[in-house]
Amino acid sequence: MSSLRLPVISCSLDPASRSRRLAERSARLLTVAGHQSEVIDLAAVDLPPFDNDSVFDSESVRALHALIREADGVVLAFPIYNWAPSSTVKSLLEATGATGNGRRAAWFDKVITFVCAAGLPHSYMATAALSQSLMLDFKCVVNPYAAYFSERDWDAESLTVGRAARLDKAMMVHAELATLLRGRTYSSDWEI
Template sequence: MSVLNLPVFSCSLDPASRSRDLAFMSSELLRRQGHRSEVVDLTEYELPAFDNAQVFESTSFTALHEIISGADGVVLAFPIYNWAPAATVKSLIEATGATGQDGRRSAWFDKVVTFVCAAGLPHSYMAAAAMGQSLMLDFKCMINPYTAYISERDWEGSNELEAGRADHLAKTLRVHAELSELLADRTYSSEWEI
């Protein structure tokens, strides 16, 4: 087994975020498998709203683009608001996924991507489907078919997951690492293409 670079992005701006807790749990599970995994907390980056112009001058854009580009796989941990992923995760993808002038290239091409979602209720478990489809079709990402969807009902106490959900989170991240390793030696490289 090779040591992979598998960052986990905490995509919530809420100071009491459950998805941030899940990001740290996810990173720890990946490190226990022997991989490099840092939590990239978007509260520390102040990424400007995507405007397809000034955002590219931001030091936050440069740093986040570099982290994603250098990753073997990416975990996105985010809250579900109004039956959809939080706007912060979409803004991250829009900025670091943009390709344009001056040799700018999307950081997302051919990445293995896993979703770890925090939600209030268990009903919106398919909320990330459209985002997964976009990553797959636009950037030829491999979307992990295992999504860790954790609702408020799945927590025991302040920061312990119910055993079944903890097991599912662990399995989701084992699959993430395995897919990332299997695809590390892919023979192709994708660009914008339909």
């Protein structure tokens, strides 16, 4: 079977972001497994605020929409702030998930994996609302092996051995789900 397109989108604006390092490692793992994977760093992309109007004229939004639409699966790497995914993730979803006026969301039927960096281990369920939205709105399949890492999971600049194994497994499951669903016979659209 040919390789999958599995981009990793880094959704942190922090110059010293741990979630960006996790994104880079995720893309390396997927590439080593034989898939097409690259990190798209939203800190380097001009993602305008969502206004449901001129945002769609942005070349960067059009490029992100095409990247997501053409992907077999997407890894979203982001920090957890105040018990929730960073606002950059929501901005990305709003800009590329809007429908109406001839627009079709890019996210339909995608396999999604979350890779999160947080301060404390207590907010590991912070992705629940995001998962629910992706599943119900866009019929995404959300990898149950979310990769959640708190400050306690790092030895200096690297993940501890046990936690690195979790990221490895999350990427393996991500690729396997995308492979299995590549031959799906259905196509979703905005429906309840």
